[in-house]
Amino acid sequence: MSRMPIRMTVNGKAAELVAEPRTHLADLLRGALLLTGTHLGCEHGVCGACTVELDGIPARSCITHAGACDGAAVRSIEGFDADPVMAALREAFSAEHALQCGYCTPGMLITARDIILRLPDADEARVREELSGNLCRCTGYRGIVHAVLRVLAERRGTAP
């Protein structure tokens, strides 16, 4: 099968890659770039485990063709180590027991970070609605919802 060249910025670094037209972004990240923190749960865009940031917006990397990302900036879970919002979320996720097996966690964190930045006044109902594109089979969601609410409250200065 033919291969196509792809230039992307991945976690702040330039990458020059080649991929088959049928390759999706998650396989490119996990394979050629060894960024295995992006997990594949369904490969049809429902479960959200593969969520990455694509040009600043959360995207399902399993239904994003790698070839469509030429020129794009991609940020995977490995690219947030210096990010203060992500640091606060990680702390809150651990404190609220918002993860068990860890498989949905990277996608969940990237969605959660987007909620924090985009909806600083979100209440619990809104947080749950915004999280509804990310499935977790372990936790029952309470810890995840509480962790997001905790970081929102901290940033509003209303933490208990």
Place this chain on the structure above:
Amino acid sequence: MTAVGAADAPPQGVGASLRRKEDARFLRGRGRYVGDITQAGMLEVAFLRSPVAHARLLGVTKPEGAEDRVFTAGDLLGVGAIRAASNLAGFRVSEQPVLARGKLRHVGEAIAACVAPTRAEAEDLAAACTLDYEELPVVTDMLAARAPDAALIHEHWPDNAFLETRREEDLSDLDGIAAAKVTRRLRTARHCMAPLEGRGVLAEWDPRLEQLIVTSSAQMPHVIRTGLAEILGLDEAQVRVIAPDVGGGFGYKGILLPEEVVSAHLAMRLDRPVRWIEDRLEQLTANANCREHHYVVTAWADREGRLLGVEVDATVDAGAYSSYPFSACLEAAQIGSIFPGPYTLPRFRCRTVSACTNKPPILPYRGVARTGVCYAMETTLDALARQLGIGTDAIRLANLVPPEAMPYRNLVGKVFDSGDYPEALRRAIACFDLDRLRARQAAGEYVGFGLGIFCEQGAHGTSVYHGWGIPMVPGYEQALARFTPDGGLELRTGVHSHGQGLETTLAQVAHEVLGVPTARIRVVHGDTALTPYSTGTWGSRAMVMAGGAVAEACRLLGERALAIGAVLLQAGPEAVELAGGAVRRRDGSAAVALEEIARTWYRRPQHLARDVDTGGLEVTAGYRPDPDTGTHSYACHAVIARIDRDTGAVALEDYVVVEDGGKLVNPMIVDGQVLGGLAQGIGTALYEEMPFDAAGQPLAGTLADYLLPGATEVPDVRLDHMETPSPWTRFGQKGIGESGAIGPPAAIVNAINDALHRFGAELTDLPASPARVLAALEAGRRR
């Protein structure tokens, strides 16, 4: 001396809600699952799978030029079939070929393995194969499976049943003496457990070790090792199974897979690492399912609601094959022993059938048969209460085992260790304003209140399982504890974590015994080469069994350290004690830290006494509770459900769980287990269903068709704990991992029926989907 175990340090032992040690790697995406692991020269496998449910397989034509990259049953020389037998009288064992041989028995059955450098190319190969088959009549319904004219799935069997069990008791006099009698026909839906990570396996042959190394997303690596060695004809020492991080299990990964056997065989045959990663379509349509039960329940009660007797006819759709190691009959046959639930049932008659159908085989899912049993018993009790005109709380209080009867042996011989079941019910009800609810109902609102109460046998051992005669029987659980030369503590256990946080909780147990800070304790698990044998993580057993074993190993290790410490302190053995991570003189005059003792054993042996225990600072110890019939945690679920009369949608307004898991080793993690199970139980109650059409085609091939509860479907549950210690376990802990998934269908459907019965409607089949709710309302209007 180092200041170990300072008094103001936050608690880390048994009972502390310690944050999880494993979180750090997961939060950075640094968990390592089988799909993250690659090897140089690795080949990927894609399976050509059956497109039909029942057929004679006449041939497979491999793509031209790719004959050496496509493998069918005829190519697998020396590879046996998977057999999971049971000693139960009359059990018929199936031969499950790892690649289909002669017949196709369910959609998705693996027919050929195609290998290529990438999965995409392997799938291209599978797509280029041509299949020749002759279709046979299909058996999709478990009741129709036993009709005299049903096609036989295993042709040498007299009918399509793995096993039928009977508990006989004459109940014919009850019609004459009972104040009330109800009969209900109930169904639960076929499920897929759907952990977010599918299964997967990476197999390679190590020529130096002459060993097959199989990395697999597995709950029970030691059992997989035994099964692989038997089927591949290898010495067990030639097989090493590694389970890395496992992305959820719930029972789905407690199985020896045909795909594991095939991948392992191909790795040896091709002398290349071979990997298969299950995709979601395979998981939903091809691999083991669960939970599909059918019940006819009749119950008799006196005027006060006391049960006089129960008769049950239960069928479980076990699919086409008996899965290794739990077999095709565990789930159905278990119904005969757990149906009485937490009640003092005086008389009981029960028939169970493990039906064989043209569907994927079943596996025990979180709660195993209890979710269906609880659903059947609890909805029948509510029907009885309605007929008698008494409260749903009153009928339960009239029958629950009273606390003063504990330990209680029920009529089928189950022994409940401890607890106060009526108190759990009372506490749950006290959380609600039921007068207000009744007022809303009187005002015409479609709302209802429902209860579900049950007990969960966990960590049951040899005395329970030997009677099943399945390929594994749990015995003494072992753990190894040892100090490293720098004074760190290493624990090795054969159980494995797939989200339960054992790296944290087992460290808490060790801290409780030895006082070593949990930061200095490492849990090694998930590798048969590094850990003692264990049947693994299933049956809510890890904290009771491995927790007990770790405690015992640490206790013995502590004695060794104490003896060395006494010598270093120049004190007699009676003058010293182990406390706060150090050996101390009882008079408080001196202490020596465990680090120093470890350093002495390993690196300064000249300071050891001549009669030192040469076993050193490494102990393997075994543990089994006595009696080993299992702990019984229990819970009462209570919920208010609101029904949209126009759409049939069910909303859960308020949900309360009162739970008794005995002593909680880590309350935060226990809450997580209960809440996670509860979300799955809500899925069972309202959303999850794997339908098949008349041709045996599975109809939910994506997660847009097979509905898992999301953050908007699971309410912010209120949890209350009673902590009645089990008298039989090391710290009083009880197995609790499955409990949350057991109660929701019963409680939720009871709430729905509390709302619907005033409109002449009643729901009996799961899930309580909008279509089923509307159909029940429509039937009520016609009545």
